[in-house]
Amino acid sequence: MYRTFYNSKVSRKEIDQEVELVGWIKTIRDFGAFSFIDLRDRSGIVQLVIKNKELIKGLGNEDVITVKGIVNLREQPNLKLINGDIEVIVSELRLLSKASLTPFIIDDNTDALEDTRLKYRYLDLRRPLLQNNLKIRAKITQIVHTYLDRHDFIEIETPLLCLSTPEGARDYLVPSRVNKGSFYALPQSPQIFKQLLMIGGLERYYQVAKCLRDEDLRSDRQPEFTQIDIETSFLSQDELLEMMEGLLKEIFKEIAHYDLILPLRRLPYLEAIDIYGSDKPDTRFDLKLFDLDDLLRGHTCPFFNEHLRGFIVNNYAHKCTRKELDRLNLEAKKFLSSGLYMIKKENGEIVSSLKKFFSEEIVNRLNQNLLNEGDVLLLGYGPYMKLSMMLGAIRKMLGDELYLYDKNSFDLLWVVDFPLFEKRDDGSYTSSHHPFTRPKEECLAYLDKDPSKVLSNAYDIVINGYEAGGGSLRIYDKNIQNKVFEILGLSNEDIKRKFGFFIDAFNYGTPPHGGIAFGLERLTMILAHTDNIRDVIAFPKNLKAVDMMSNAPKSVDENQLKDLGIAVTKND
Numbered sequence: 001m002y003r004t005f006y007n008s009k010v011s012r013k014e015i016d017q018e019v020e021l022v023g024w025i026k027t028i029r030d031f032g033a034f035s036f037i038d039l040r041d042r043s044g045i046v047q048l049v050i051k052n053k054e055l056i057k058g059l060g061n062e063d064v065i066t067v068k069g070i071v072n073l074r075e076q077p078n079l080k081l082i083n084g085d086i087e088v089i090v091s092e093l094r095l096l097s098k099a100s101l102t103p104f105i106i107d108d109n110t111d112a113l114e115d116t117r118l119k120y121r122y123l124d125l126r127r128p129l130l131q132n133n134l135k136i137r138a139k140i141t142q143i144v145h146t147y148l149d150r151h152d153f154i155e156i157e158t159p160l161l162c163l164s165t166p167e168g169a170r171d172y173l174v175p176s177r178v179n180k181g182s183f184y185a186l187p188q189s190p191q192i193f194k195q196l197l198m199i200g201g202l203e204r205y206y207q208v209a210k211c212l213r214d215e216d217l218r219s220d221r222q223p224e225f226t227q228i229d230i231e232t233s234f235l236s237q238d239e240l241l242e243m244m245e246g247l248l249k250e251i252f253k254e255i256a257h258y259d260l261i262l263p264l265r266r267l268p269y270l271e272a273i274d275i276y277g278s279d280k281p282d283t284r285f286d287l288k289l290f291d292l293d294d295l296l297r298g299h300t301c302p303f304f305n306e307h308l309r310g311f312i313v314n315n316y317a318h319k320c321t322r323k324e325l326d327r328l329n330l331e332a333k334k335f336l337s338s339g340l341y342m343i344k345k346e347n348g349e350i351v352s353s354l355k356k357f358f359s360e361e362i363v364n365r366l367n368q369n370l371l372n373e374g375d376v377l378l379l380g381y382g383p384y385m386k387l388s389m390m391l392g393a394i395r396k397m398l399g400d401e402l403y404l405y406d407k408n409s410f411d412l413l414w415v416v417d418f419p420l421f422e423k424r425d426d427g428s429y430t431s432s433h434h435p436f437t438r439p440k441e442e443c444l445a446y447l448d449k450d451p452s453k454v455l456s457n458a459y460d461i462v463i464n465g466y467e468a469g470g471g472s473l474r475i476y477d478k479n480i481q482n483k484v485f486e487i488l489g490l491s492n493e494d495i496k497r498k499f500g501f502f503i504d505a506f507n508y509g510t511p512p513h514g515g516i517a518f519g520l521e522r523l524t525m526i527l528a529h530t531d532n533i534r535d536v537i538a539f540p541k542n543l544k545a546v547d548m549m550s551n552a553p554k555s556v557d558e559n560q561l562k563d564l565g566i567a568v569t570k571n572d
Contacts, residue, residue: 008044009146062099158193170214180565194231231515247261282465284405301357310379398472471516
């Protein structure tokens with residue numbers, strides 16, 4: 001037997017009892033007559049007292065040992081440890097595995113670069129912070145299984161080798177050895193299969209599903225990720241969202257000890273864009289966008305020839321210098337080339353490079369009706385949507401940087417009533433979500449008159465400014481589905497090539513159905529209070545989609561390619 005207790009579970013109850021423990025040596029501290037070892041296992045740390053120096057001869061950090069000893073009450077408790085009021089007086093110690101010098105200090109406060117930590121991920125995983133994140137992730141999935149099983153859902157696995165459907169991001173392709181020249185695709189989501197399960201009469205399905213997308217990466221995105229995937233039949237949108245709110249309530253209660261107040265707010269998409277400049281607004285802080293066309297009516301600024309919008313930041317004037325505005329514009333011009341402008345009130349006066357374009361009346365409106373001392377109005381001009389999104393990005397940036405909200409708080413809401421279509425520059429339409437999203441009943445007439453006005457039964461769950469999940473009710477009426485395909489400009493050949501067997505299935509009795517998918521990594525990130533998705537995945541890829549530990553992807557043996565009938569051409 002290696003252990004009688006996990007290290008952090010040894011407590012006052014075991015004083016004067018003999019225990020056996022195992023783990024990795026975090027530190028050895030020599031105090032002459034005796035030494036201390038901090039012994040770490042998955043549960044935490046326990047302090048060992050070594051009186052016989054021969055026991056620790058040749059030992060070093062990260063060696064794996066097993067010990068036997070008597071639990072003792074400490075004279076000076078360590079309040080940083082769960083069981084910092086006890087220690088173990090070691091009588092026996094055995095080395096199980098000797099460790100080489102590690103390439104970085106294994107501690108939550110390590111100074112190692114992320115690439116180094118990813119290269120030696122098996123060492124990085126010893127850090128309590130990462131272990132806690134993975135425990136949170138596991139706990140979420142456990143709650144999901146329990147809750148959905150209780151609500152009559154059936155867990156069903158869907159295929160990993162699928163037909164490539166050229167929608168959304170790029171597919172990862174898998175060549176077939178048996179059928180040379182043909183390819184499977186790895187699933188970007190189980191979307192088609194879960195809808196087929198509804199046609200198959202299963203009614204309530206869920207799966208903790210692996211999804212893969214070949215897309216550009218960022219801090220909250222990975223090429224392979226996990227969805228809590230859910231689909232139901234014969235439920236209204238209200239019923240489905242209410243059920244999902246119950247799931248979220250249990251997750252937040254069990255993991256964060258946080259009581260969600262239900263029902264959650266529902267914010268229409270157009271209102272979210274208008275007020276917050278984002279379809280995933282962080283509403284923990286109260287910077288709201290508004291129109292400036294009327295307020296600045298009569299200006300002579302030659303380039304203010306489109307929509308004028310902005311928002312006010314209180315007590316920001318002292319910091320909002322020309323240099324600060326230039327910094328903000330580095331972000332703003334990613335969205336809109338016209339950039340960002342400022343008007344501020346200092347010492348009772350309006351200060352701005354734009355002031356020369358304003359009449360005395362406009363200056364008085366700004367001074368007396370809008371801005372208080374120390375306020376800054378950040379504004380821009382341009383097409384309404386792009387301008388709003390630009391201001392929303394700056395709003396979020398300042399909310400983070402100026403500590404305008406409690407970092408440990410939670411803010412959840414549904415964004416609903418998304419447009420069914422997006423209009424391209426050439427006047428054609430594309431699906432805002434996917435082509436099987438059900439239009440709202442009251443908008444059906446616009447399918448013929450003006451598709452841009454059609455709203456959908458789509459919904460996203462937004463938590464702390466992250467889209468943590470989303471879904472929709474699906475089209476089950478063939479006539480409506482054909483009309484949507486027509487608006488998207490898809491021919492019968494296109495439909496058959498892209499969706500084939502899936503569309504055929506709709507000819508045999510399709511129930512009203514809909515679903516949602518929660519991002520498991522996003523939920524874990526939020527509950528673990530990190531903004532890096534790699535902190536909640538055991539073996540993640542870096543921003544170039546490379547596994548730094550194994551160096552995947554790599555070239556393969558030429559014979560493997562021959563078996564598949566593939567020739568690789570290398571770019572210069």
